[in-house]
Amino acid sequence: MEAxxxxxxxxxxxxxxxxxxxxxxxxxxxxxxxxxxxHAKSLCLNFGTAKKYNGKxxxxxxxxxxxxxxxxxxxxxxxxxxxxxxxxxxxxxxxxFFDDIFALAVKLIKEGKAYVxxxxxxxxxxxxxxxxxxxxESPYRNRSVEENLAxxxxxxxxxxxxxxxxxxAKIDMxxxxxxxxxxxxxxxxxxxxxRTGDKWCIYPMYDYAHPICDxxxxxxxxxxxxxxxxxxxxxxxxxxxxxxxxxPRQIEFARLNITNTVMSKRYLKKLVDENIVxxxxxxxxxxxxxxxxxxxxxxxxxxxxEAVGVAKANSEIESGYLEHFVREHLNxxxxxxxxxxxxxxxxxxxxxxxENLEFDMKPQDENGPKRSITFSKEIYISAEDFSDxxxxxxxxxxxxxxxxxxxxxxxxxxxxxxxxNGAIDKLICSYIPESxxxxxxxxxxxxxxxxxxxxxxxxxxxxxxYDYLLNDAEYAGQDFNERFNYDSVKEFSGKAEKYLGEVSDxxxxxxxxxxxxxxxxxxxxxxxxxxxxxxDTYKPAK
Ligand code: ATP
Ligand code: MG
Numbered sequence: 409m410e411a412x413x414x415x416x417x418x419x420x421x422x423x424x425x426x427x428x429x430x431x432x433x434x435x436x437x438x439x440x441x442x443x444x445x446x447h448a449k450s451l452c453l454n455f456g457t458a459k460k461y462n463g464k465x466x467x468x469x470x471x472x473x474x475x476x477x478x479x480x481x482x483x484x485x486x487x488x489x490x491x492x493x494x495x496x497x498x499x500x501x502x503x504x505f506f507d508d509i510f511a512l513a514v515k516l517i518k519e520g521k522a523y524v525x526x527x528x529x530x531x532x533x534x535x536x537x538x539x540x541x542x543x544x545e546s547p548y549r550n551r552s553v554e555e556n557l558a559x560x561x562x563x564x565x566x567x568x569x570x571x572x573x574x575x576x577a578k579i580d581m582x583x584x585x586x587x588x589x590x591x592x593x594x595x596x597x598x599x600x601x602x603r604t605g606d607k608w609c610i611y612p613m614y615d616y617a618h619p620i621c622d623x624x625x626x627x628x629x630x631x632x633x634x635x636x637x638x639x640x641x642x643x644x645x646x647x648x649x650x651x652x653x654x655x656p657r658q659i660e661f662a663r664l665n666i667t668n669t670v671m672s673k674r675y676l677k678k679l680v681d682e683n684i685v686x687x688x689x690x691x692x693x694x695x696x697x698x699x700x701x702x703x704x705x706x707x708x709x710x711x712x713x714e715a716v717g718v719a720k721a722n723s724e725i726e727s728g729y730l731e732h733f734v735r736e737h738l739n740x741x742x743x744x745x746x747x748x749x750x751x752x753x754x755x756x757x758x759x760x761x762x763e764n765l766e767f768d769m770k771p772q773d774e775n776g777p778k779r780s781i782t783f784s785k786e787i788y789i790s791a792e793d794f795s796d797x798x799x800x801x802x803x804x805x806x807x808x809x810x811x812x813x814x815x816x817x818x819x820x821x822x823x824x825x826x827x828x829n830g831a832i833d834k835l836i837c838s839y840i841p842e843s844x845x846x847x848x849x850x851x852x853x854x855x856x857x858x859x860x861x862x863x864x865x866x867x868x869x870x871x872x873x874y875d876y877l878l879n880d881a882e883y884a885g886q887d888f889n890e891r892f893n894y895d896s897v898k899e900f901s902g903k904a905e906k907y908l909g910e911v912s913d914x915x916x917x918x919x920x921x922x923x924x925x926x927x928x929x930x931x932x933x934x935x936x937x938x939x940x941x942x943x944d945t946y947k948p949a950k
Pocket of ligand 2: 438
């Protein structure tokens with residue numbers, strides 16, 4: 409099988425040398441928040457790699473930290489994965505393995521490879537040493553096996569307060585890798601776990617529990633982000649020294665980072681807590697639930713992750729790159745419809761009655777569906793499509809100028825009527841009867857075509873445009889707190905074809921000349937939410 413990244417190179421080698429006979433991955437979220445677009449990359453990688461090799465991918469909840477985890481997050485994570493269309497082989501929770509993890513800790517103690525330590529978290533930090541200096545051995549390091557067993561049992565039975573005692577792996581306080589300097593593998597924590605309740609008051613640490621859980625699930629390739637590279641020796645130490653029979657392998661890959669996009673749970677939470685957004689599912693949020701609310705097609709997100717690929721070095725991807733895939737997908741799949749922003753009334757003096765015109769719902773398909781739209785004497789156009797003081801080369805409507813109405817006629821602006829406050833009240837126009845789209849015999853060439861809606865066959869809508877939540881960085885490393893964009897929603901009044909009021913909420917459209925929008929509603933009124941603009945600003949680096 410041809411490898412498309414370094415992980416597949418590794419797998420191909422292992423398969424051909426017989427080190428592994430199948431591929432089994434897992435996606436390992438901690439249920440302490442909502443998944444974001446960075447997780448989508450890990451999801452695509454874990455599920456994609458398993459699929460490519462006809463293997464399996466589990467959903468594994470890394471729930472070793474009860475104080476921050478909740479069932480609400482477990483359910484949200486499952487819904488997000490289903491939205492992306494991935495099917496897990498099995499679901500497991502670290503907490504399902506707590507008995508095994510505990511038994512293996514007892515085994516380590518019996519073999520003199522773990523000890524109960526009374527040093528406080530701060531003392532452990534102080535004696536850990538630095539990159540250039542070895543750490544100091546704990547005075548409790550040489551407790552007897554019997555004493556360690558008894559103390560560990562007491563830890564389990566709730567005899568100690570939080571932080572009073574920990575279990576540490578006995579590895580090497582002089583190791584050049586600080587993670588190997590007798591890391592803590594169990595801590596006392598009197599907290600109710602969302603699944604095991606109050607059964608436990610000691611919880612295993614991630615670095616110790618994770619390799620065991622991988623092994624117990626039969627995971628062959630434990631894919632994680634680069635910050636765990638320095639933890640790999642500890643991962644391997646746990647696999648070797650607990651003697652688990654199945655031996656998984658950890659491989660690290662680069663995180664996905666995107667410009668103008670907050671990806672850390674801490675800051676995402678801040679946006680929610682400070683009401684800068686309406687919640688985790690606000691359409692501006694880079695959470696999967698937010699992207700879904702925004703109308704980002706799951707397939708576009710997957711195409712993006714695929715195109716970004718898998719690398720060994722961290723980098724930052726331009727936010728425009730995702731939008732490029734969203735646009736590409738919607739351009740193919742979304743129906744067209746018409747709406748106008750900040751409407752101006754146009755009265756066509758020489759038109760009487762009403763007629764039906766044919767509107768191409770999917771001009772991108774050769775034999776795409778059509779529907780009928782109505783045209784009459786009074787229509788609306790967008791304010792930005794008229795100027796009474798036009799700059800040179802202004803090809804939209806202007807006094808004495810002509811423009812084509814999409815799918816309809818050419819009109820000419822005869823005069824402008826102003827309200828008392830000086831604002832434009834309406835445009836008085838005439839139309840060219842021979843200029844009907846599809847059967848134009850007028851011989852008149854106009855440079856501009858604009859969209860419109862029929863005044864008595866349209867609805868009032870609110871049009872919401874979204875900007876990034878983060879302003880551009882002014883200097884490298886600028887704190888997110890200084891970059892929040894407090895002005896990232898703009899709301900406009902508009903008019904839309906009545907059709908947009910009738911379709912289901914959640915449908916996506918290309919609003920001609922405006923952008924890609926998702927239909928929604930609020931307070932009984934139709935709201936059109938921007939998914940992305942029409943213009944592709946992304947220029948792929950060649
Ligand atoms: P955060 O830092 O946003 O809280 P996390 O790493 O703590 O994220 P987990 O729930 O532990 O979140 O992550 C589940 C999996 O998703 C892990 O394998 C993690 O490495 C991966 N992951 C998280 N963020 C990214 C990202 N930006 N790019 C790629 N993978 C990611
Ligand atoms: Mg994490």
